[in-house]
Amino acid sequence: xxxxxxxxxxxxxxxxxxxxxxxxxxxxxxxxxxxAAQSLGALGHVExxxxxxxxxxxxxxxxxxxxxxxCLLLTGARRRGVREQLKELDATDEYGIVLREPVVQQExxxxxxxxxxxxxxxxFASDAGFGFEIDSGRRMLExxxxxxxxxxxxxxxxxxxxxRMWLNPKSRFWNTNANPSTDGLWWxxxxxxxxxxxxxxxxxxxxxxxxxxxxxxxPDQSFITYNSVLGILTVDNEAPLPPLVARAATLxxxxxxxRERTRHSYVNIDEPLADLIxxxxxxxxxxx
Amino acid sequence: xxxxxRLRLWSAELFRALLPAQDVPGTPVLLACDDxxxxxxxxxxxxxxxxxSIQFGRDVAVAFQVGLRSGWKTVVCGPWEKAAPPRExxxxxxxxxxxxxxxxxxxxxxxxxTMEYHGRLCELVGVPGDDSLECFNFIGPRxxxxxxxxxxxxQGRHGHLIVPASPHPAHVGFAVExxxxxxxxxQVLSVFFTERLRGSLDGFDPLRRLQRWSGRGQLxxxxxxxxxxxxxxxxxxxxIRSAFGSWDGAELVETSSGRLGRVWPAYVRLRPQPIxxxxxxxxxxxxxxxxxxxxxxxxxxxxxxxxxWAVLARLEHRSVDLGDPRSPSGGVRLxxxxxxxIFENTDEGLLQVERPAAEKVWVLTHDGALQEQLKQRRFNDxxxxxxxxxxxxxxxxxxxxxVSRAPVADAVQTPLRLEGGLPxxxxxxxxxxxxFLVAGDLETSAHLPVRVNDQQHGYISSGGRLPLPDTAGRxxxxxxxxxxxxxxxxxxxxxxxEELLWHELDGEHALRRGARPAEGDETSTRVCGAALLPPxxxxxxxxxxxxxxxxxxxxxxxxxxxxxxxTPAWFKEVGLDGDGRWWELLCGEEIMWVLMPxxxxxxxxxxxxxxxxxxxxxDAADRVRELGEDVQFVGANGRDADVRGRWLExxxxxxxxxxxxxx
Numbered sequence: 001x002x003x004x005x006x007x008x009x010x011x012x013x014x015x016x017x018x019x020x021x022x023x024x025x026x027x028x029x030x031x032x033x034x035x036a037a038q039s040l041g042a043l044g045h046v047e048x049x050x051x052x053x054x055x056x057x058x059x060x061x062x063x064x065x066x067x068x069x070x071c072l073l074l075t076g077a078r079r080r081g082v083r084e085q086l087k088e089l090d091a092t093d094e095y096g097i098v099l100r101e102p103v104v105q106q107e108x109x110x111x112x113x114x115x116x117x118x119x120x121x122x123x124f125a126s127d128a129g130f131g132f133e134i135d136s137g138r139r140m141l142e143x144x145x146x147x148x149x150x151x152x153x154x155x156x157x158x159x160x161x162x163x164r165m166w167l168n169p170k171s172r173f174w175n176t177n178a179n180p181s182t183d184g185l186w187w188x189x190x191x192x193x194x195x196x197x198x199x200x201x202x203x204x205x206x207x208x209x210x211x212x213x214x215x216x217x218x219p220d221q222s223f224i225t226y227n228s229v230l231g232i233l234t235v236d237n238e239a240p241l242p243p244l245v246a247r248a249a250t251l252x253x254x255x256x257x258x259r260e261r262t263r264h265s266y267v268n269i270d271e272p273l274a275d276l277i278x279x280x281x282x283x284x285x286x287x288x
Numbered sequence: 289x290x291x292x293x294r295l296r297l298w299s300a301e302l303f304r305a306l307l308p309a310q311d312v313p314g315t316p317v318l319l320a321c322d323d324x325x326x327x328x329x330x331x332x333x334x335x336x337x338x339x340x341s342i343q344f345g346r347d348v349a350v351a352f353q354v355g356l357r358s359g360w361k362t363v364v365c366g367p368w369e370k371a372a373p374p375r376e377x378x379x380x381x382x383x384x385x386x387x388x389x390x391x392x393x394x395x396x397x398x399x400x401x402t403m404e405y406h407g408r409l410c411e412l413v414g415v416p417g418d419d420s421l422e423c424f425n426f427i428g429p430r431x432x433x434x435x436x437x438x439x440x441x442x443q444g445r446h447g448h449l450i451v452p453a454s455p456h457p458a459h460v461g462f463a464v465e466x467x468x469x470x471x472x473x474x475q476v477l478s479v480f481f482t483e484r485l486r487g488s489l490d491g492f493d494p495l496r497r498l499q500r501w502s503g504r505g506q507l508x509x510x511x512x513x514x515x516x517x518x519x520x521x522x523x524x525x526x527x528i529r530s531a532f533g534s535w536d537g538a539e540l541v542e543t544s545s546g547r548l549g550r551v552w553p554a555y556v557r558l559r560p561q562p563i564x565x566x567x568x569x570x571x572x573x574x575x576x577x578x579x580x581x582x583x584x585x586x587x588x589x590x591x592x593x594x595x596x597w598a599v600l601a602r603l604e605h606r607s608v609d610l611g612d613p614r615s616p617s618g619g620v621r622l623x624x625x626x627x628x629x630i631f632e633n634t635d636e637g638l639l640q641v642e643r644p645a646a647e648k649v650w651v652l653t654h655d656g657a658l659q660e661q662l663k664q665r666r667f668n669d670x671x672x673x674x675x676x677x678x679x680x681x682x683x684x685x686x687x688x689x690x691v692s693r694a695p696v697a698d699a700v701q702t703p704l705r706l707e708g709g710l711p712x713x714x715x716x717x718x719x720x721x722x723x724f725l726v727a728g729d730l731e732t733s734a735h736l737p738v739r740v741n742d743q744q745h746g747y748i749s750s751g752g753r754l755p756l757p758d759t760a761g762r763x764x765x766x767x768x769x770x771x772x773x774x775x776x777x778x779x780x781x782x783x784x785x786e787e788l789l790w791h792e793l794d795g796e797h798a799l800r801r802g803a804r805p806a807e808g809d810e811t812s813t814r815v816c817g818a819a820l821l822p823p824x825x826x827x828x829x830x831x832x833x834x835x836x837x838x839x840x841x842x843x844x845x846x847x848x849x850x851x852x853x854x855t856p857a858w859f860k861e862v863g864l865d866g867d868g869r870w871w872e873l874l875c876g877e878e879i880m881w882v883l884m885p886x887x888x889x890x891x892x893x894x895x896x897x898x899x900x901x902x903x904x905x906x907d908a909a910d911r912v913r914e915l916g917e918d919v920q921f922v923g924a925n926g927r928d929a930d931v932r933g934r935w936l937e938x939x940x941x942x943x944x945x946x947x948x949x950x951x
Contacts, residue, residue: 058817
């Protein structure tokens with residue numbers, strides 16, 4: 001059990017709260033609040049309303065994902081004692097399930113997997129107090145509209161009380177000293193979180209879900225690489241996937257993207273899903 | 289509006305300001321009405337007078353017909369006592385306030401000796417002379433009446449008024465003893481409040497904080513003697529609370545005329561882009577007019593104006609006051625900024641701070657050595673900065689000589705507080721994750737004892753951090769001799785309120801909205817965590833654990849080959865790489881039969897749906913004919929005969945389909 005598990009347990013016990021309370025709890029547990037929000041959001045445990053600055057835990061859900069050896073991924077709320085309840089259910093032998101040992105991850109809570117017979121999955125999920133979903137990551141991605149500037153951004157100037165920096169698409173460096181009238185993606189350093197703005201032909205657009213920023217500002221740049229043999233989708237750190245796209249990718253395995261120095265990789269991504277991600281982001285994905 | 293109308297307003301608002309409801313009924317209180325209280329109350333009532341205290345005095349005089357002959361007769365002979373309890377706020381309440389107000393003005397001035405009371409009271413009510421007016425000797429009974437009303441009719445909710453049994457001087461003493469702080473003391477207190485009590489008094493003993501404050505020596509001798517006398521502790525606490533209640537955030541300053549004026553401490557903001565500039569604002573409650581660098585300005589409420597770069601030189605060594613502190617709106621005080629100015633990113637943008645809490649800051653400096661040291665982080669100012677000054681971004685505080693990080697942001701710095709823990713709604717915490725007791729600057733080198741539920745728990749000193757109990761229960765924490773008190777609860781479980789946040793995926797704003805509470809059409813496509821609406825309506829995938837490639841015959845009669853995938857690398861990470869790995873057969877149609885190669889014997893087939901097929905595609909028919917009737921049935925679960933019957937039907941269908949005709 002690591003700090004992220006504790007944060008999830010607390011979020012589940014409190015149900016919902018302000019961003020400030022999330023930030024305080026994360027600080028108490030010595031984890032980065034933004035990183036924790038990103039991780040727990042990608043895993044489908046917690047949702048964030050950035051307009052009202054609130055978080056709320058998501059309903060407990062058992063997700064059957066493909067290519068995962070008939071495993072249900074248990075996500076959403078994890079109240080205190082729920083693991084013990086699952087063990088008790090497992091011990092009854094009334095279900096054809098194998099409650100697998102929790103698998104730790106570095107920057108997120110444990111992955112909880114239950115191997116189950118397809119016929120038994122629904123009954124088990126229901127008796128354990130979990131909703132039941134089939135491949136919901138892929139389904140949410142299918143339902144997501146494709147990204148365009150019109151769909152993702154609204155015309156608005158950055159608040160000049162805060163400093164901003166420009167993403168150089170070639171060097172991939174953020175530049176605080178860039179010419180203020182340069183077109184492209186600007187990151188405004190607001191205290192709650194950085195906000196993405198796109199400057200295009202002297203007009204400013206606020207990208208409300210900031211992760212779409214790099215893909216909209218630099219559509220000719222490739223931020224994503226896909227290895228179809230290994231089923232691994234690798235994303236440059238400057239252009240993390242938007243929350244629901246990241247969730248769709250993460251729910252394929254229950255594992256957070258593994259981090260290297262300049263990029264991070266999602267596992268268990270099949271070809272149709274990689275195609276779907278490229279389509280929904282309108283992104284140039286390099287195939288290997 | 290008549291004087292009587294105004295007096296009703298004065299009376300109600302003064303009661304609210306001076307005697308607010310107390311957390312603990314019966315808390316000792318004073319009626320500490322002074323010029324600052326009257327000014328604050330006048331502002332709240334929207335009464336705009338050059339000298340609100342004089343206006344208040346005149347209103348009392350008119351409403352109660354106070355004069356040289358009548359004196360205070362009307363005040364003492366009203367019908368108030370006869371009314372049935374609970375009685376309304378006594379009509380003479382504003383008179384008590386006025387009597388105390390006159391006592392707070394007992395300080396050296398050009399008209400009266402310090403100890404002169406009646407002359408100051410007469411001045412307030414507009415009566416010539418300095419003699420005691422008729423019926424003033426009823427002041428004692430009226431204070432006692434009021435104390436009785438607070439205790440009986442208000443049941444002590446607004447406190448217990450401290451009324452001296454035998455005051456000195458005989459009658460005036462009743463008013464004098466309601467006061468601890470004189471006008472000059474209010475000036476010192478405003479500095480104390482600015483420096484030490486920016487947040488709130490919650491949990492703190494204000495007397496202990498004042499006694500530890502190094503600036504307390506500036507108080508008048510009268511106030512200092514009372515503050516340091518253990519006999520008057522309750523009185524002083526009540527007086528500080530009262531003064532704090534009417535403090536509006538301005539610092540009181542002595543003006544050239546000897547009277548007090550007010551200045552609003554200004555904050556300074558850096559706006560770095562598109563070209564750097566400085567701005568300032570203050571908490572002023574009315575527009576403040578002033579001249580800066582030869583230009584007339586007006587600083588509106590909640591607004592900011594640009595700070596000319598030329599002023600930086602003046603602010604290097606001292607603060608600069610703008611506007612007229614004696615005016616009703618007061619003046620503005622720009623802080624001394626020094627030669628290196630630190631800006632911290634806050635919710636309100638980049639604001640100048642003395643001690644930043646953040647790890648990285650922006651720095652504006654004309655210190656040549658520091659400029660050389662920070663040159664990697666120099667901001668391109670486009671030539672906007674004055675000669676010699678340079679701006680730097682994202683500078684680690686650790687790189688700034690002589691600057692240490694504050695443990696918490698300026699705005700919330702308090703000497704003692706509960707911090708951390710995993711709250712279930714304050715002051716409740718989840719068991720195992722209790723708060724810490726954290727000390728800032730306690731202004732003493734002593735280690736203060738900490739008691740929890742009346743048991744010694746530990747000691748805390750400046751900058752200390754003490755873990756508190758973490759098991760379920762209620763805890764009352766007391767630091768020192770009641771310097772700070774706070775309570776909290778620890779619980780095993782929370783009571784989570786369900787408030788689901790959904791991503792609505794329909795409509796043109798789907799990618800702009802983010803997660804929100806559900807609204808509108810319940811049939812819309814939406815996501816919360818891993819839950820998706822509308823629910824999945826397709827068929828469950830078929831999973832198999834066979835260790836070879838297989839083929840399937842689907843509902844449309846097609847043959848689909850399924851290659852068993854190799855074990856992905858991530859299976860090892862999650863422990864799924866052992867025996868018995870399952871995999872899905874996916875073909876977009878309902879799978880009817882699974883065909884498997886022999887495992888040391890006959891070819892194997894498995895029926896998934898007990899339904900005849902209407903047709904077979906040529907390749908499917910070829911495969912079924914190839915397998916023939918002599919196959920092994922798996923997964924029949926005791927229904928071997930039924931399954932065999934279906935398979936023979938399928939073989940017959942395949943044989944019939946040889947010429948291309950469907951059965």
